[in-house]
Amino acid sequence: MAFVETPTVGPNGEPEEFFRVRTPRGREMLGILEQRLGGSRCRVRCLDGKTRNCRIPGRLKRKLWVRDNDVLLIEPWEFDGDEKGDIVFKYKPNQVLWLKKNGYLDKLQDMDEF
Numbered sequence: 001m002a003f004v005e006t007p008t009v010g011p012n013g014e015p016e017e018f019f020r021v022r023t024p025r026g027r028e029m030l031g032i033l034e035q036r037l038g039g040s041r042c043r044v045r046c047l048d049g050k051t052r053n054c055r056i057p058g059r060l061k062r063k064l065w066v067r068d069n070d071v072l073l074i075e076p077w078e079f080d081g082d083e084k085g086d087i088v089f090k091y092k093p094n095q096v097l098w099l100k101k102n103g104y105l106d107k108l109q110d111m112d113e114f
Contacts, residue, residue, distance in 0.1 A: 021091075050082055073091070
């Protein structure tokens with residue numbers, strides 16, 4: 001995880017806090033949700049250019065609410081990993097800005113999806 005340093009005073013005059021951004025580790029990769037398919041399944045366009053049918057695991061079903069064009073952290077399955085995967089994490093808007101600023105979402109801009 002990366003620490004993000006923000007100014008001590010925000011544009012509204014309120015103090016801002018530090019926040020952590022979860023970065024992809026190991027086999028994890030970033031992706032954008034294209035379409036919800038129902039039954040906790042979604043179609044996600046990943047950074048490697050493949051479209052995967054991803055599911056929200058049972059432990060996250062009630063906690064993780066996703067919509068179209070959300071930036072997600074995906075873990076491909078070990079078996080049939082080019083077509084399927086699990087949604088591990090959903091990024092908030094301020095975390096997406098940090099990812100863009102630090103170059104994690106450069107490939108998404110090349111694909112004209114974001």
